[in-house]
Amino acid sequence: MSRFIRGFEKISLISLLLSSILLSIIIFFADDFYGSSPGCENKDVNLTHVHKIVVVMDGVQKEEDTKQIIPLKEGEPFSPYRVSQSIKQLFKTGLFSDIKVQKEGEREVRLTYILSRNFFVRKISFLTSLKVSPESLKRGISSLREGGSFSEHKLKRATEELVKVLNEQGYFDPKIDTLVNKDHQAFTLDIVFNILFAKVFAVEKIFFSGEILVREEELKRKMETREGSSYVPSVVEEDLQRLRDFYNEMNFRRAEIRKEKVEFDEEASTVILNLRVIPHEKIEFIISGAEIPLNLLAPIWEERIFEEWGLDEGEAKIINYLRKKGYLFVRVESSLERKEQTIYVRYKISKGDKYVIEDIVFEGLEYFSASDLKELLGIKKKIPFFSWIDGARVFELPGEIVAFYKTRGFPGARVNMRFEKEKKGVRVIYSIHEGLQQKIGKLKFEGAKLFTSTKLLEQINSVEGGPFFQPEIEKDVGRLENFYLNQGLRGSNIKARVEEVGEGVYSVTFDIREGNRVKVEKIIVMGNSVTRKGTILKELRVKEGDYAFQDLIRETKRRLENLGVFEEVKIEEILLSSERENLIIQVREGKRNYASLGVGLETKNEPQVLSFWNNVIRPRLTAELIRSNSFGRASNLSLIAQVSLKEKRGVVSFEQPYFFGLPLQTFLNAWIEREERKSYSYDRRGISMTTIKSFSKDIRLFSTLRYTSTTLLDLRIKESEIDRQHFPFSTSSISGSFIWDTRDDPFNPQIGSFFSSNVEWAYPLFQTESNYLKIFLKYQNYISLFSRVTLSSTARLGLGRGRMPIHERFFAGGSHSFRGNNFDELGPRDPDSLKPIGGKSLCLINLEFTFPILSAYRDLLGAVFYDKGNVFAKRKDFSFKALHDALGFGLRYRTPLGPIRLELGWNLDAPKGEDRILVFVTLGNVF
């Protein structure tokens, strides 16, 4: 036996080689013959069935459950067409870059799906010694992007694009090596473009040809590219624009300046730049009768246009411009004259008198009331001193009215406009002929078996007897299609049929071919390497065996995206038959580690040496480290450090979307902080757990368990104000908050309201000293009186009972509460040091009126405010008579983080010796 094996070893290699070659030849020709003789090919193809399906992914045979993603199933009939369809469906999932299907057997077919997973680009970086910014290189690559899918084909195109970008930046024939580092766990990759070298050319000479009209030297001075400097095509392009602008200034508005020829000398590494100048005609504007900015007219004539059109367009722009300024009856005459190489464009303007629009009046209304029509067209009431409708809009209104009437079923609506002059004012009267309203006489649904007509009627906007407007019918078709998808049906086909059944009366029939109710057979989750499958499954709103309700599938996608751990979530429906489908959920996990460093400003109005007004802006540094998707449960672990001159704080926070399996967003915090306040400083250590339950977009409930230990330092008040025997003072408390927020924008609200109530009960648990109950209520309301004019009001009430140490009491004063006092300084004070000691009850009311100042600066607003409030040592001290008043005004500039406020507050009840007038600069709204 061993002899046999030894002998086998000697010759096996050559024999194996020969036999394999022989067999390959046989199979090659056999296959060729097989392929070329259709009659011989799978004669019983439709009688065969799929006996076995095997999945090989990236060269590795996968587990049995992976074959669930294959749309073809074992036991089903085999056909090449069905295999082809399955490839297309699999590709649609976006998971695979290549798919091949191998077949074995004739009657009992074994199919092997050979799949190559798609890789996604995590990072694109550049290694180069060239003076180019990586950002500009990245911008120039459109075939590949971070987060996008990768393929060799895309990489090739991206490299070509990179060469182009480098050429534009003056680097020619670059040698680029690409390095692709794949992460086979996460199916992501990093691409490094290593730009080894590139040729650089110097501009030897710049020549101009054509009719340049000025000295060459003058043109060269306008250019950034100089003789002797590097040849950078993108800079030359900018130079050409500069030259065009130069000729434009000389009224050659159609001047063409182009690179005619660039002569490269490879040996000398130089180029000769030949630029051609074609000035074309000079265009002069002669405007009489009014001052019109030239940039209104010049762009019209920069291109070759039909001159009549150019004149008309210019007239329209002038008329519109002057109408906006109140010259409602402006007339413009235009003419054009050619003299040699110059075109003279003349506009003769008769401005007429300037008028104020006093009123807008509608006549002939039957279907709408005048006030309804004004509201629907967005015409607000006229308020003295505020801008109203302008003259240009007055002339646009007839078109808007006609279009509006059409949507209400009046295709023949006509509008005549006339004016009634009253000294410097004018009433604009729109005489409306509504015409016949087209109505829907009958609404029918044909072919619907699964749903009643009543149910279907609920889904659409059209109603019997209502207006007939064809585009609205089309929208109803879309609504019905969506309804069917949301009911789990696929393949439904809906068409609207419209017939005129009387004068202006239409019968609308929705022909419905209902598809099939499709059930989700299998839900396959892919792409999660860190995130636990259970974490994803918790977010699903459809289960295996459920009907494929599309709204629930969309909701599932939204919930997965909201977890904040995926860069991309895709849900593909793979139809297996007309009645079942697989859902493939593909997620792409995002970065897990984040670090941020922020430098900001902190404002609290405390007197400081460096300040020249009452409040101080101090620098503040924030550093944050976040580890996202901890334990694969979509939890975030973060370390935050905040340092300013007055505060130092370190926080460890753990956030998770579930709490013991319940869908409650939970935060576990532990922190250590030191803060300097007016009357004292403190060191605090604490831990807390907060859970948040959202009931809707607007309503949320918070509950918090908290333990803190506070040590007071640097007391500037009498010791009687603190419980020295409990030092440090520890608190254990439970609190609940209810928030109802309907504001349009939390940072710059203009409309809506905000209500919050908080109850905190501190109980002497685990030998803590705390024993108090605090309630704090807040209500804010924003009313938009008219465009950008807002009236806002805030009311706050705080009540406490029990042993409340100074750091748990209510304080007020400052730019966010009462603008007649400095920070924390409203309310009871220490009789010796006059420092605030806080209280057990608080009442604050703020009223504010904001309005635009300059129409050109939409984010700049003026404000007038009135604050009323006080803090009382005990609840029984509370008295409305004891509330202080402050008046003031200021400016606001809206930013995405809230308004920057400059305010001047006047305390009407300031005690003698205290500042009556205070200046505040701060960011954010009163809260």
Added chain:
Amino acid sequence: MIKIFKGRNAICLILGLIVFKGFLKGEIVDRIVSVVNGEVITLLDVKVVQRFSLFTEEGNEPSEDTYQESLEYLINLKIVMTMVAEKVVVSNEEVDSLFQKITMEIGLEEMEKRMFELGLDEEALKLYLREKIFYEKIISQRFSGGIRIALSELEDYYREKYIPQRKELDLEVLPLVDVLDEVEALIRKDKISKLKAEWLAILRKQADIMVNK
């Protein structure tokens, strides 16, 4: 050579054949041959186009089936379908008519055989035919309308192409007046073909095309 296949060598040869049979036992029945703007073209798609000569244009004689020609046709078709916004309606009657025409051309028995081999039923094949009609309608809609043919072009074509072709085929050369419509149609077809090629070349530059070799 014969010596090599004697004795133990023969056993090794048989073993080798068995081993390599294992490697080569399956055949690739289908695969992705191209992806055009995210749309997949499979090997079966190419085979369908080949077997039913779908890549030939209306009025042309069916060409020799070639893989490359069919693939190029499918790439152009996918480009047009994904990049052209024009709306074209293809009626069921048009699809049925093309189906009948192909059946007439290749015969019912052959038609059924080819469909059977590819696993296609009538509905499935008609999806391919619908796409073909859509593609041709788009081309026709885009280019047929604006083509003007000058008299000089008619004369040049008649003199330089029409007469030599007729003579080569040993056919009677009719006067230009008698064949004006025929010559005009030929020129129009050439022009459309040229415009179509230019247009597709522009679209191809903008398209994302991947071809698996």
